[in-house]
Amino acid sequence: MYDVVIVGAGPGGCIAAKTLEDSGLKVCIVERKPKNQIGEKVCGDAIGKHHFDFLHRKLGLDYPSEELKAEIKGIKIFSPDRKIFFTVETRDGGYMIDRLLFGQRMVSELGDTQLLANTAVLDFRDRNIVISRKGKTERIQAKIVVDASGMQAVLRKQINSPYIENQIDKRDLAICHREIREYRFEDQEYCHIYLDQNISKGGYMWVFPKGNHTNIGLGVQYPINPKNRFYQYIKGKPFENSKIIHAGGAAVPVRRTLDSLVALQDGVGFMFVGDAACQANPIHGGGIGQAMTAGYLAGSVIKKMINDTALETLWEYNSAWMKDYGARNACLDLFRIFLQNLTNEQINFGMEHKLIKEEDLIKTSEGRDLELGAADKLTRMARGITKVNLSRNLQFVANKMKEIKHLYRNYPSPAGFFEWRTKVKNLYQEFYDRLV
Numbered sequence: 001m002y003d004v005v006i007v008g009a010g011p012g013g014c015i016a017a018k019t020l021e022d023s024g025l026k027v028c029i030v031e032r033k034p035k036n037q038i039g040e041k042v043c044g045d046a047i048g049k050h051h052f053d054f055l056h057r058k059l060g061l062d063y064p065s066e067e068l069k070a071e072i073k074g075i076k077i078f079s080p081d082r083k084i085f086f087t088v089e090t091r092d093g094g095y096m097i098d099r100l101l102f103g104q105r106m107v108s109e110l111g112d113t114q115l116l117a118n119t120a121v122l123d124f125r126d127r128n129i130v131i132s133r134k135g136k137t138e139r140i141q142a143k144i145v146v147d148a149s150g151m152q153a154v155l156r157k158q159i160n161s162p163y164i165e166n167q168i169d170k171r172d173l174a175i176c177h178r179e180i181r182e183y184r185f186e187d188q189e190y191c192h193i194y195l196d197q198n199i200s201k202g203g204y205m206w207v208f209p210k211g212n213h214t215n216i217g218l219g220v221q222y223p224i225n226p227k228n229r230f231y232q233y234i235k236g237k238p239f240e241n242s243k244i245i246h247a248g249g250a251a252v253p254v255r256r257t258l259d260s261l262v263a264l265q266d267g268v269g270f271m272f273v274g275d276a277a278c279q280a281n282p283i284h285g286g287g288i289g290q291a292m293t294a295g296y297l298a299g300s301v302i303k304k305m306i307n308d309t310a311l312e313t314l315w316e317y318n319s320a321w322m323k324d325y326g327a328r329n330a331c332l333d334l335f336r337i338f339l340q341n342l343t344n345e346q347i348n349f350g351m352e353h354k355l356i357k358e359e360d361l362i363k364t365s366e367g368r369d370l371e372l373g374a375a376d377k378l379t380r381m382a383r384g385i386t387k388v389n390l391s392r393n394l395q396f397v398a399n400k401m402k403e404i405k406h407l408y409r410n411y412p413s414p415a416g417f418f419e420w421r422t423k424v425k426n427l428y429q430e431f432y433d434r435l436v
Helices: 011-019 049-059 099-108 226-234 288-305 311-340 344-352 358-365 374-383 385-409 414-435
Strands: 002-007 027-030 046-048 068-078 085-097 114-116 119-125 128-133 136-140 142-147 173-182 190-194 204-210 213-221 243-253 262-265 268-272
Touching: 002 011, 011 027, 011 049, 011 099, 011 288, 046 049, 046 288, 049 085, 049 288, 068 204, 085 099, 085 204, 085 358, 142 288, 173 226, 213 226, 262 311, 268 288, 268 311, 288 311, 311 385, 311 414, 344 385, 385 414
Parallel strands: 002 027, 002 142, 027 114, 068 190, 142 268
Antiparallel strands: 046 085, 068 085, 119 128, 128 136, 173 213, 173 243, 190 204, 204 213, 262 268
């Protein structure tokens, strides 16, 4: 019998365990990969420095060292015709890491946490987590279960709770093909993102620096196959014939966070972290830092509640996440839907004539309101006189982003949850009706 079982030894699961290491609780991580492969994942490999700043203050987590491949200032976003690019710099910059080395470092810092590697979670039944290990089926028990299993969301899909979405809409999935190539990208301080609805429908192409290697990929909206599009994209590029170090595909949820991150079943408390909770950034799909922050928040609540697994106590994790990152991701989700439904012509026009500006992207990425003052509205309408619908829709998006942020900043108690969720669903329906 464990106090806490964490499913998944990714960044979110490991940080949850690290947060609990001085609590005196009996903690176990169940991980399907062999120990020496933990951290190996198809990923953009970028993490904002502010996540490390936060966790260094809270847990003493070290900044990247051996796993560090490049320090970046921000992102450059290129229009489909490549005539315009926006530079979006983060306040503190960020890191490009070796994902495997980072994962191995996180595992090495687990302390007294028991790690069951090469072990699959099959089900939750009769208060037991059913696992398959060394060819045998076993059952383990816990008071609290943290599902940090990534896209598999193995327990989220199994439990029966009115608070939890077992499945997510396939419109909210991004599918990518990514390769690490032996090629030194000339711009080592910026990640490059290229928009083109003809090649990367609903997504983008990327080129991220990693020292003497480069992370190159393409993400598209489900159900498009990204691999063929990827090779269409790199044709004629200077890195086309470079040596491939690693290649693979993956899917990531790019939507608002699950409406609830917690549930109670058969007296066992459940919490969801990382991709299992849809916590990645809906615009670019990056989720390492968000998963780590969520792991810390979940672990902090667990330390206070291990002898009180009431839903109201679990709910503290919901409130801590939703009023900050939840509100931010909901705003970004609406902006994602808006962008996905623009044509190349509209994107080119909008960027060239500053209907969408660099400041807009910075504001939305930081969770600030996209405020268009009266003068700004008139100026943008004048610039977009031949694209009136685009200008009007941008104002509609700004208004809805403000509304959704208000809903999340006023996230309810369990008693008000279902009314709140109905308001969120109604807002999304209005949004889709207008733009899709």
